[in-house]
Amino acid sequence: MVVRDKPALKACRDLEEDLVLYYYGEVSESARGNCDAHLKNCEACRASLAEMRSLLPMTAAHDEPAQAFWEDYSREMRRKLDAVAESETWWRRIVGLVAPLPVPALATGAVLLLALTLTLTLTLGKGLWRSSTSAPDDEAFMEVLPMAEQLDFFSNMELLDNLDLLETLTGQGNGTA
Numbered sequence: 001m002v003v004r005d006k007p008a009l010k011a012c013r014d015l016e017e018d019l020v021l022y023y024y025g026e027v028s029e030s031a032r033g034n035c036d037a038h039l040k041n042c043e044a045c046r047a048s049l050a051e052m053r054s055l056l057p058m059t060a061a062h063d064e065p066a067q068a069f070w071e072d073y074s075r076e077m078r079r080k081l082d083a084v085a086e087s088e089t090w091w092r093r094i095v096g097l098v099a100p101l102p103v104p105a106l107a108t109g110a111v112l113l114l115a116l117t118l119t120l121t122l123t124l125g126k127g128l129w130r131s132s133t134s135a136p137d138d139e140a141f142m143e144v145l146p147m148a149e150q151l152d153f154f155s156n157m158e159l160l161d162n163l164d165l166l167e168t169l170t171g172q173g174n175g176t177a
Contacts, residue, residue, distance in 0.1 A: 023056065
């Protein structure tokens with residue numbers, strides 16, 4: 001809070017706006033001449049202008065960052081711009097290749113390519129993918145596989161039969177039956 005020794009003098013009401021513009025140097029030449037003439041004769045307006053000169057620079061102080069800030073800012077901005085330029089190049093090239101062609105022409109070409117691929121696959125692929133010799137081998141293997149599984153089952157059953165026979169024989173040798 002500012003403590004004043006003497007009360008502030010008020011500027012003339014009809015010249016207040018012009019004094020602010022006069023301070024900033026934004027008045028026309030005729031208004032500047034009128035302000036100069038009035039300031040010579042009016043102490044209240046001179047005091048008001050002096051107060052503006054002392055207070056306004058403090059309220060609108062010009063804060064300029066240090067040179068190191070601007071150097072770091074510039075370096076960082078260049079680094080980010082370079083990164084963006086590098087990341088966009090591959091997809092821009094692809095889009096550049098396709099961009100001149102209209103979309104219906106691309107769609108028609110894709111449909112034709114798909115139809116040609118299906119036609120070739122169905123007509124030429126019938127003889128290439130089926131072999132006459134592989135079918136009987138697969139059928140023979142499928143017939144033998146269940147028998148091999150049953151062979152394991154019967155081997156285990158034979159072991160159980162032999163176990164019963166061994167128990168019977170060992171029981172007769174001990175005298176217990």
